[in-house]
Amino acid sequence: MAYERTELPRAQIEAQEAVAHRIAARFAAEGRRPLALVDTYGCQQNESDSERIRGYLAEMGCGFTDDEFAADIIVVNTCAVREHAEQRVLGNVGALNHTKKAKPGQIIALCGCMVQQQHMAERVKRSYPIVNLVFGPHELWRFPELLERVFNERKRVFAVDESAGTVTEGVPRRRDGRVKAWLSVMYGCNNFCTYCVVPYVRGRERSRRPEEIVAEARELVAAGYRDITLLGQNVNSYGRDLGSGTDFADLLRMLNGIPGKFILRFMTSHPKDATEKLFRAMAECEKCAHHLHLPVQAGSDRVLRAMNRGYTAAEYLEKVALARQYMPDLALTTDIIVGFPGETEDEFAETLRLVETVRYDSMFTFLYSPRVGTVAAGLPDPRSKADKQRSFDALVALATEISSQRHAALVGQTLEVLADGYDPEADWPLSARTRNGRLVHLRGGDASLLGQFFPARITGSSSWSLFGESAIG
Numbered sequence: 001m002a003y004e005r006t007e008l009p010r011a012q013i014e015a016q017e018a019v020a021h022r023i024a025a026r027f028a029a030e031g032r033r034p035l036a037l038v039d040t041y042g043c044q045q046n047e048s049d050s051e052r053i054r055g056y057l058a059e060m061g062c063g064f065t066d067d068e069f070a071a072d073i074i075v076v077n078t079c080a081v082r083e084h085a086e087q088r089v090l091g092n093v094g095a096l097n098h099t100k101k102a103k104p105g106q107i108i109a110l111c112g113c114m115v116q117q118q119h120m121a122e123r124v125k126r127s128y129p130i131v132n133l134v135f136g137p138h139e140l141w142r143f144p145e146l147l148e149r150v151f152n153e154r155k156r157v158f159a160v161d162e163s164a165g166t167v168t169e170g171v172p173r174r175r176d177g178r179v180k181a182w183l184s185v186m187y188g189c190n191n192f193c194t195y196c197v198v199p200y201v202r203g204r205e206r207s208r209r210p211e212e213i214v215a216e217a218r219e220l221v222a223a224g225y226r227d228i229t230l231l232g233q234n235v236n237s238y239g240r241d242l243g244s245g246t247d248f249a250d251l252l253r254m255l256n257g258i259p260g261k262f263i264l265r266f267m268t269s270h271p272k273d274a275t276e277k278l279f280r281a282m283a284e285c286e287k288c289a290h291h292l293h294l295p296v297q298a299g300s301d302r303v304l305r306a307m308n309r310g311y312t313a314a315e316y317l318e319k320v321a322l323a324r325q326y327m328p329d330l331a332l333t334t335d336i337i338v339g340f341p342g343e344t345e346d347e348f349a350e351t352l353r354l355v356e357t358v359r360y361d362s363m364f365t366f367l368y369s370p371r372v373g374t375v376a377a378g379l380p381d382p383r384s385k386a387d388k389q390r391s392f393d394a395l396v397a398l399a400t401e402i403s404s405q406r407h408a409a410l411v412g413q414t415l416e417v418l419a420d421g422y423d424p425e426a427d428w429p430l431s432a433r434t435r436n437g438r439l440v441h442l443r444g445g446d447a448s449l450l451g452q453f454f455p456a457r458i459t460g461s462s463s464w465s466l467f468g469e470s471a472i473g
């Protein structure tokens, strides 16, 4: 592929920070501390991007609010992966007409994957005049400059040029949590699964240098974070573009070598690139969660081929068996698309059979949604919506039954957990995760356990989570 990995010079980010400080000075001179609201749709990569937008906003001197009527600046970070996500964004942006009427100086910005699509940027330009600023994922690093242009030029700014993307280091970040942290290891995707819009909006695969990732992980651990999730669309191809020979399994071992007690998680793994070397590293690294999110998407070989997934159902099952050999306690989760164009009822039945064979701990199921510009959007799609919905319901029922059974099998055990949330009003005030990522609602502990590892006795279960008591003392 004719693509050269480009890293943005740090000086460029420093220049953006200078712009952010200039904006802060301007607000200060006006004697006000504006409030910002960042609303995030979609995946963890978007959550992570929103932390960078908040980082810049904090440098501009903004405070933060959840109230759309109180906000001076609203940034909506959008998702394009399915039509439903886009409709929700457009509905909510439409509703901002009221807030803008009540507060005419309010700045409304749209960013992220949805607006990186030309047809969507144009639709926003045409039909949503309340939106002042639109920028795609490739332009996030220059958000201060774009916002300053909105202030200075008093006209709408659109920055959604097509781009293969760069690697940007040093953008400030305001993290959401205290215990859990996102850590991007790479951006973009090269796979071009035929249903997926991601490669078009997020650009080509590009990896951060391992030194940068290790340095950020060290800072996170020093700052008290205990649960680090490495992010990439396809972490298993990490490092290919670096040309240094370091792959994702090597990166895991480097991160595992950082002193301190913490858990390393990662997502997402593409089955075609999941290797024995990775499973061995996961099994041998004591900090690495025994959890694989391994999206299978479909159980029929014909459909997998039409999706351009690069594996057969049998090859997928072999990988699962190998991973379980290395990690008998492995938690396995997946994504499945129901109703890919041309998928027949018999082919869908193969998905059900695969699910029964693997018995996932949990599953994310989606009805196929045509995406503009993708190959699948041009395929004949004769199956009716009602038929697809029936298949979808059958899959959800099976997934729920299997997860319930797998969770119930853990009742009576004592498992080590890490507490990451506390709500004194709730029936089960503490929320925690097991090492392999299962959610546990706990009684018998308080906020002092946040960020702590401790044993929990599992006393109950549902299809989604476990219930238990802290078993300290």
Ligand code: 5AD
Pocket (backbone or CB within 6 Å): 081, 082, 195, 196, 197, 295, 297, 335, 336, 337, 366, 367, 368, 369, 370, 371
């Ligand atoms: N329609 C439905 N689901 C999709 N996904 C990606 N693209 C589509 C689409 N066009 C699902 C896949 C992917 C998850 C993040 O979203 O299952 O793994």
Ligand code: SF4
Pocket (backbone or CB within 6 Å): 189, 190, 191, 192, 193, 196, 197, 198, 199, 233, 234, 270
């Ligand atoms: Fe989309 Fe496939 Fe890339 Fe995942 S691996 S982001 S499904 S193209």
